[in-house]
Amino acid sequence: MRAAARAEEHRNGAPAGPDADGRLPLGDDRSHRKQGGQRPHLSIGRGPVEGGAAVEVHANVGDRDAGGGDRRRQDGVAGRVRVDGTGRHHAHAEGERQHDAQRQQALSDQASEQESEHRHPWPSPDYTEVVRRTVAGWPARNRLLGWASRAARPDRGVIPVDRPEIILAPGPTPIPPEVLLAQGSPLVYHRGPGFGGLMRDVTARLRTLYRAERARILLLTASGTGGLESAIQNCFSPGDEVFVPLAGFFAERWARLADAFRLTVHPLEEEWGTRLDPDRVADALARDPGIKGVLLTHSETSTGVIQPVRELARVSREAGAMVLVDVVSSLGAVPFAFDEWGIDVAIGGSQKALSASPGISFVAISDRAWGAAQGAENPRFYFDWREYQRFAELPDPENPWTPAISVMQGLHAALELYFQDGVDAALLRHQRLSRAVKEGVRALGLDLFGEGLDDNWTVTAIRAPEGISADTICDRIRSDLGVVLAPGQGPLKGKVFRIGHFGYVSELDIIRGLAALEMTLERLDHPVKRGAAVAAAEQVFQEAH
Known part of the structure; x- marks a missing residue:
C-alpha cells in the first residue's frame, strides 16, 4: 500500500545516501529538525551551499513528519538529491536503492493504516502542483535548482532553496x-x-x-x-x-x-x-x-x-x-x-x-x-x-x-x-579592498561621500546619481542580482548607498559587486561604460600582487 508505493518511488530513481566524498546530498530535512537531529550537509557541485528550510505552502497538505520514527528516517533519505555544476542528476548505486526499498517494504500494512487519515503520501499530486506554481513565480536568482533541471523535479520531493546573497553591507559580514x-x-x-x-x-x-x-x-x-x-x-x-x-x-x-x-x-x-x-x-x-x-x-x-x-x-x-x-x-x-x-x-x-x-x-x-x-x-x-x-x-x-x-x-x-596571517596582513587586506572599491566607483563617474577617504577602510559611502534614489539602487541590485548593499541612514537616506568591504570579503566579491553595480545603474538608465569599475578594481588588485 502506501509504504509499497513509496518504495516503488525509490526504485524508480529517488536518490539516497552520501556521495563519494562522504557528503550528504541536498534534500528535505524537516523530519530531522523536528526530532532534534542534525541537518544533512548540503552540497552543490564541489562545495557546500547555504540552504533555506523548505516551507509547507498548501493548507490542505498534512505534515509528513507526524508519523513514527521509522517513517521519519525513511523520509530523511527519500528526498535527497545532488547536482554537479551542469545540473545533472547523480544516480546512486542500484544496491543502495534496493536496500532502501527493502527497508520500506518492511513497514507492516497494519502500521501504515494506523497513520492519521489526513496524511498524504509524499509527495502528493496537490503538493507537487502547488510547489511547481509557487516556485515558478520566484525571481530567477532564487531558483537554485530550476524546474527545467531533472534534479529539481517536485515529484521526487526536491524543493529549490535560495542562493546565498553576496553581502557587501556594513555588517553582519559574511561568515566563513x-x-x-x-x-x-x-x-x-x-x-x-x-x-x-x-x-x-x-x-x-x-x-x-x-x-x-x-x-x-x-x-x-x-x-x-x-x-x-x-x-x-x-x-x-x-x-x-x-x-x-x-x-x-x-x-x-x-x-x-x-x-x-x-x-x-x-x-x-x-x-x-x-x-x-x-x-x-x-x-x-x-x-x-x-x-x-x-x-x-x-x-x-x-x-x-x-x-x-x-x-x-x-x-x-x-x-x-x-x-x-x-x-x-x-x-x-x-x-x-x-x-x-x-x-x-x-x-x-x-x-x-x-x-x-x-x-x-x-x-x-x-x-x-x-x-x-x-x-x-x-x-x-x-x-x-x-x-x-x-x-x-x-x-x-x-x-x-x-x-x-x-x-x-x-x-x-x-x-x-x-591570526593565520596576523593583524598587519589583515589590515593591509582591508586597505586594499577599500582602495579597489573607491577606484571602481570613481571609474563609474560617481561621487564618494565623507571626509578622510584614504583612511576609510571599512565602508565606502557613495552619492546616488542625480535623478535616482539610493534606496532604489539598493533594492534593484538585490532583487536582480542578489547583491546586498546598504542604503543611507538618517539625513542621508535616499542620497547615499554604502558598500562594506571588511571581514570575510574577497577580491572576487568586490569584482562581482562592482559588476553588479554597473549592470544595475545601466538598467536604471544611468549611462555606464561597461567594465570600467571592474577594470579599475582589478588594476588595484593586480598591482598589489
Whole structure:
C-alpha cells in the first residue's frame, strides 16, 4: 500500500545516501529538525551551499513528519538529491536503492493504516502542483535548482532553496564555513574546563588585537550596543557629564544611551560625514571642565568615516576625561592601539571585521575605568563588570550568566582564521579592498561621500546619481542580482548607498559587486561604460600582487 508505493518511488530513481566524498546530498530535512537531529550537509557541485528550510505552502497538505520514527528516517533519505555544476542528476548505486526499498517494504500494512487519515503520501499530486506554481513565480536568482533541471523535479520531493546573497553591507559580514562548522559542533558545557579553555583562548587573541597588555577584557553575551550600554552603566553615575561629538548615526546612539541613564550630555554637532577636528574637541572640552568622559565612535559606518581616535583620545586625556570608544566595526579592520593611545574603554563586537555571528560583545577596560566602575551608581545587574571579572578569575573561567556557547565557539574559530596571517596582513587586506572599491566607483563617474577617504577602510559611502534614489539602487541590485548593499541612514537616506568591504570579503566579491553595480545603474538608465569599475578594481588588485 502506501509504504509499497513509496518504495516503488525509490526504485524508480529517488536518490539516497552520501556521495563519494562522504557528503550528504541536498534534500528535505524537516523530519530531522523536528526530532532534534542534525541537518544533512548540503552540497552543490564541489562545495557546500547555504540552504533555506523548505516551507509547507498548501493548507490542505498534512505534515509528513507526524508519523513514527521509522517513517521519519525513511523520509530523511527519500528526498535527497545532488547536482554537479551542469545540473545533472547523480544516480546512486542500484544496491543502495534496493536496500532502501527493502527497508520500506518492511513497514507492516497494519502500521501504515494506523497513520492519521489526513496524511498524504509524499509527495502528493496537490503538493507537487502547488510547489511547481509557487516556485515558478520566484525571481530567477532564487531558483537554485530550476524546474527545467531533472534534479529539481517536485515529484521526487526536491524543493529549490535560495542562493546565498553576496553581502557587501556594513555588517553582519559574511561568515566563513569554518566558523559555521564550529558553531554547529556539539556545545561545550559552560561550567567546566572546556569552556574555560575557550574563554582563555578568545580573550588572549582579543588582547593581541586590542594591543592591550594591561587591560581587563570581558566577554558579554550581547550585541555591540549591549557592550556600549555596559560602559555607560559601569563608568558613570546619574548626573555625570559626558561629551559626545556627533557626526553620524552611531555617535548619536552614544548620546541616546547616555541620556537614557540620566547623564548630562554635552554634544558637539557636526555635519554627517565630517572627520572630527581634535582642536575643536579640545576647545569644547576646555569650556566644560566638569566633563568626566568622552564618548567616541571609531568607524562611523553610517558615513564610512574613520575618526582620528588617537588624536581625539590625546586631547580628551589632557582635559582629564576618560576615553570610551566604540570599536565595534573598526577593531581588526583599521589600526587601533588601546594602551599606546591611552584608551579607557573600547567596545567591540563579534559580527564585523572578525566575521563571526552576532551575539558577543567584548570590552577592554583600563585601570582608570575599572576604578570608576567600583564607585559608579548607575543601576546594573546583567552587565555588571564586577560579576564578569569575578567569574573570569576562576581557575576555569566562566561567564556569570548562560553564555552564547555556539557563538563563542564560532568566534574562537574566526579568531584562529584571522591570526593565520596576523593583524598587519589583515589590515593591509582591508586597505586594499577599500582602495579597489573607491577606484571602481570613481571609474563609474560617481561621487564618494565623507571626509578622510584614504583612511576609510571599512565602508565606502557613495552619492546616488542625480535623478535616482539610493534606496532604489539598493533594492534593484538585490532583487536582480542578489547583491546586498546598504542604503543611507538618517539625513542621508535616499542620497547615499554604502558598500562594506571588511571581514570575510574577497577580491572576487568586490569584482562581482562592482559588476553588479554597473549592470544595475545601466538598467536604471544611468549611462555606464561597461567594465570600467571592474577594470579599475582589478588594476588595484593586480598591482598589489
